[in-house]
Amino acid sequence: MEQKRQRMTHQRSVILEEVQRCQDHPTADEVYERVRKRLPRISMGTVYRNLDVLVSSGLIRKLGPDFPQMRFDGDTRDHYHMTCIGCGCVEDMGIPPQDDTVSQLETALGKLTKHGVFGHRLEFFGLCPDCREKKGYLLEEVQEIPSSEEEQEHGAEGE
Amino acid sequence: MEQKRQRMTHQRSVILEEVQRCQDHPTADEVYERVRKRLPRISMGTVYRNLDVLVSSGLIRKLGPDFPQMRFDGDTRDHYHMTCIGCGCVEDMGIPPQDDTVSQLETALGKLTKHGVFGHRLEFFGLCPDCREKKGYLLEEVQEIPSSEEEQEHGAEGE
DNA sequence: CTGTTATCAGGAATGGTTACTAATAATACA
DNA sequence: TGTATTATTAGTAACCATTCCTGATAACAG
Structure with a gap:
């Protein structure tokens, strides 16, 4: 090969x-x-x-x-990202990676389980400045984040 | 509504x-x-x-x-997952969530930036016991995965 | 029961991504 | 330099997960 x-x-x-x-x-x-x-x-x-x-x-x-x-x-340097649940944009978070905390966790996992763990991904969710301003956005609904748009007929009117 | x-x-x-x-x-x-x-x-x-x-x-x-x-x-309780880069399966990690570390980070981000941060997702990558056994697996290929933070040392040729 | 309507099965449509092909152009080296 | 080799290209079709559309069905309130 x-x-x-x-x-x-x-x-x-x-x-x-x-x-x-x-x-x-x-x-x-x-x-x-x-x-x-x-x-x-x-x-x-x-x-x-x-x-x-x-x-x-x-x-x-x-x-x-x-x-x-x-x-x-x-930009291939390590840095955090935040995905905006309003518009889907992804922005850099302006703080340096503090990998030690999560890396410790990663190491712990490697030891405590029978899996080979050698990487992780940490992402944040929230609202970008734009979306934050445009609407107060319904902070209630936010908890659902995990990775999809809940733009359905769920509840966009006044509560 | x-x-x-x-x-x-x-x-x-x-x-x-x-x-x-x-x-x-x-x-x-x-x-x-x-x-x-x-x-x-x-x-x-x-x-x-x-x-x-x-x-x-x-x-x-x-x-x-x-x-x-x-x-x-x-299982809707909070727990960690590891995605196997060998076969793509997802397994639970048998250790309780220590959200405090990451939550602290989340809070820090919220304060340090102009973004509204109110959630995060932390996932691990590795090899499930099966894949680990079947092959030593080419650890080179690891870099192909979404974007982990560790293991990014090696540079050029992929494949 | 009966009426309303959320939900269904089936199938077609969508949208992001890959795969295929003959033509093209980046490199090795004569 | 020219020429051969072959990775890469443009264009297009195929792919596949997911969503949407439709008339028919069935959950539930009254």
């Missing part, structure tokens, strides 16, 4: 640049839109393929899908 | 029973398979709809998709 040598194509480098450039955490779709301004003929498949390649070479990161779409991050 | 009165249909209660019964964390698909043994004519749409209903009434929980499919949990 020899690994195939990667080529740095124009498309690939443009995709990388665009992901690294943006402050937000774009979906593949958004990357496509940005890249398309520079390479109008690029195809969605190319974007997906290259995002994967870039992720596995460690040049960008992949953020798990809390809202249905996958998101990517050009 | 008034919510529409829910009916406890046969299908719904069977679905609930099956989710509560199983120790693992079934995907909608798996729930469908189980339920189908008792209700051969049930449809996938019904399963999805009812899982959603049960989630929003708090009778079961929804686990975010780390592997592409959504998973559900009949």
